[in-house]
Amino acid sequence: MIKKVLIINLVLALFLVNGCIKETYDMNKLSGKVHFSPTFAFAAVKGSVSFSDLVKAGDTIIFDENKFVKVIFRKDSVIYLRLKDFFDLDDMVSFKKSYQLGVLSIGSFQGSLSVPLNQITQNMVSPLRDQINALDDGVTHLFPEFPSVNLGERTFGAFPGFDNAVFHSGYLDVSLTNNLTTPLSGINISLVNSVDRSQVGIIEIPPVQPGQTHISSIDLTDKRLTNTIIAAIVLQGSPGTATPVIISLNNSNIQITARARDLIVRSGRIVIPLQKVAGLNNKDMVTFDPGYGIELDEINVTDGDLTYHFQSGTALAVSMSITLPSVTRGQDTVTHTINTGTGNQFNGTVSFDNTLIDLGSNPAQPYNSIPLEYGIEVGSTVLVNYNSADKVEIDLRLANPEFGYVKGYFGQQSESIEPDTIDLGIDDILSNLTGDFLISSPSIKIKYSNSFAIPLKIDFQATGRRGTESRNLGLDPIVIASPLYPTRDVSSSIVIDKNNSELPELISLPPANVIFSGAATMNPSGNTGLRDNYVFGVSRFLGSVEIEVPMEFRMNNLQFTDTLDNFLKEGEESDNPIKPENFELLQLDFIAKNGFPLGVSVKMSLYDEITKTIRHTIDASSLLGPAPVDANGKANGTKETTTNLKLTREFFDAVKTSDKIIVWFTLNTTSSGATDVKIYSDYRIDFKAALIVKPDIVFN
Numbered sequence: 002m003i004k005k006v007l008i009i010n011l012v013l014a015l016f017l018v019n020g021c022i023k024e025t026y027d028m029n030k031l032s033g034k035v036h037f038s039p040t041f042a043f044a045a046v047k048g049s050v051s052f053s054d055l056v057k058a059g060d061t062i063i064f065d066e067n068k069f070v071k072v073i074f075r076k077d078s079v080i081y082l083r084l085k086d087f088f089d090l091d092d093m094v095s096f097k098k099s100y101q102l103g104v105l106s107i108g109s110f111q112g113s114l115s116v117p118l119n120q121i122t123q124n125m126v127s128p129l130r131d132q133i134n135a136l137d138d139g140v141t142h143l144f145p146e147f148p149s150v151n152l153g154e155r156t157f158g159a160f161p162g163f164d165n166a167v168f169h170s171g172y173l174d175v176s177l178t179n180n181l182t183t184p185l186s187g188i189n190i191s192l193v194n195s196v197d198r199s200q201v202g203i204i205e206i207p208p209v210q211p212g213q214t215h216i217s218s219i220d221l222t223d224k225r226l227t228n229t230i231i232a233a234i235v236l237q238g239s240p241g242t243a244t245p246v247i248i249s250l251n252n253s254n255i256q257i258t259a260r261a262r263d264l265i266v267r268s269g270r271i272v273i274p275l276q277k278v279a280g281l282n283n284k285d286m287v288t289f290d291p292g293y294g295i296e297l298d299e300i301n302v303t304d305g306d307l308t309y310h311f312q313s314g315t316a317l318a319v320s321m322s323i324t325l326p327s328v329t330r331g332q333d334t335v336t337h338t339i340n341t342g343t344g345n346q347f348n349g350t351v352s353f354d355n356t357l358i359d360l361g362s363n364p365a366q367p368y369n370s371i372p373l374e375y376g377i378e379v380g381s382t383v384l385v386n387y388n389s390a391d392k393v394e395i396d397l398r399l400a401n402p403e404f405g406y407v408k409g410y411f412g413q414q415s416e417s418i419e420p421d422t423i424d425l426g427i428d429d430i431l432s433n434l435t436g437d438f439l440i441s442s443p444s445i446k447i448k449y450s451n452s453f454a455i456p457l458k459i460d461f462q463a464t465g466r467r468g469t470e471s472r473n474l475g476l477d478p479i480v481i482a483s484p485l486y487p488t489r490d491v492s493s494s495i496v497i498d499k500n501n502s503e504l505p506e507l508i509s510l511p512p513a514n515v516i517f518s519g520a521a522t523m524n525p526s527g528n529t530g531l532r533d534n535y536v537f538g539v540s541r542f543l544g545s546v547e548i549e550v551p552m553e554f555r556m557n558n559l560q561f562t563d564t565l566d567n568f569l570k571e572g573e574e575s576d577n578p579i580k581p582e583n584f585e586l587l588q589l590d591f592i593a594k595n596g597f598p599l600g601v602s603v604k605m606s607l608y609d610e611i612t613k614t615i616r617h618t619i620d621a622s623s624l625l626g627p628a629p630v631d632a633n634g635k636a637n638g639t640k641e642t643t644t645n646l647k648l649t650r651e652f653f654d655a656v657k658t659s660d661k662i663i664v665w666f667t668l669n670t671t672s673s674g675a676t677d678v679k680i681y682s683d684y685r686i687d688f689k690a691a692l693i694v695k696p697d698i699v700f701n
Contacts, residue, residue: 133250164270294412311348472503624642
């Protein structure tokens, strides 16, 4: 650009010179080499430019009511966090429990047998048998005495609804009724199962008078009984009668009845009457697992189901009733009954729509649990195989409910922000930058709306580094505002500025890289026992960021240096008709009245990279001088400066032998950066410039 400007000015000068000479001289009269070096001065260019001419106000550049300039960057919804981003409350219930049915009761059953006198006498010796048989004539006789008689084995009739069983408890009552007309001295009865002849029990019955009944009991605890049993009967004899009696072989007998009662069965193949399983506690606790350290005591579910998977490990028909006394819908307690019939598996749901779950009803642990009351009924109408180890299993889950709110203590969770380094990628710029620079009042504002009623403290730190220098942000921990129930939402903001941090110093370093670290802690005061944290189903944390940089700063010899290829140097093959050696002098006179409290100086040196020497330097050290300011840093006058930039023949000769151009830009605010200055939109610079050209024209 500089090269093009110089060429345009030089061409313009040549045209003007050529026009003036033609009017005065006859060029054809000149001969030989003639040097002509006139001096031309072009009229001054005047102008005035204000800050508002250079930069227009908009969304980013703001002019306030006093015309003070601010740079503001805004970004909405940079933070949007919902309930699921903080907590996983979708599958808190994982209740899986099996219940062993244990021993069950069955109904009483009985069987009978009778032995008439005719069969009794058949087991006596012949003379005695014949004697008694002869007395069956319808007339009274003295009943003769007889000794012990072994009646052999007799089988009871099959017990109904019963094949075999091992009993946990119960009794087998064996009653003997003496329907003979003579007393019996005693009876011994041995009972065995007909299938395997395993012993059931032995009964010794004392003497029984005619017409009387005696009952003896066998304890069935741990005994096995089949549906048919055999009785081995031995009569201990009879003393006979002292008075005559009727003796009838067919109408008199002994009758034995075996009746089972109070039966609690452990296993077997039996019919189980419908009954509630009595050996269970009928109470349990369903626990919730919301996460480590979280204690919930109340949940409002707007939509959701408690799902269950029921698995039966018995051949019995099963029905299970469930009552959740601390889960209510309006005034009603949530209940449900599962009827499986004789199926093995059954799936279903219990509606939790619009329910309130009280998880604090257990005094021993007033959080994260609800009581479960249950009852199990079993039974069969046909013979089934049963064992007291048979069990049923139920699996409960509360998956993906929609919450109205969740109340409790959400733990003192801490999340660390692991140290991370952001490289700003400006090392090349910073390596060419020296001096002091301070942006006085930058600020970062995070506006947020929070509907998580949980105290939260954030400790955020940042360290900027540039070479061996570093600056810490120095920000104290910040407590995020949270609503107090029943308020559901609160809006507030976090401001980071010079009043609570070293933000100006960190930004003004400026850093080549920034190291971030920190931590966030919920419930920083710990568990107070109140469990007064609330989150709602629609809870969210919504935040926007506003970075404000008021144009208030100070600079002291802030210098940017850069080395460029020599763009003024012509190549050997250049056909440019205008050569630097055709000029003895180019001079720019620049006069400025600066209303900005910011001074600018520029220096340019032609540098020979081979010899490492500076060939020539142009110094505009007073291009713009900073305006004076009042006590508030606002400019209250102007600073006038005059700059003469001379490009002599020595300069153009140095252009030919230089490979590089070194440029220095130096900025200083008023008082050499000793005080803060402010930029207003009505600041302006008034200037005028004049160009003096002295060409060296050669005529051949």
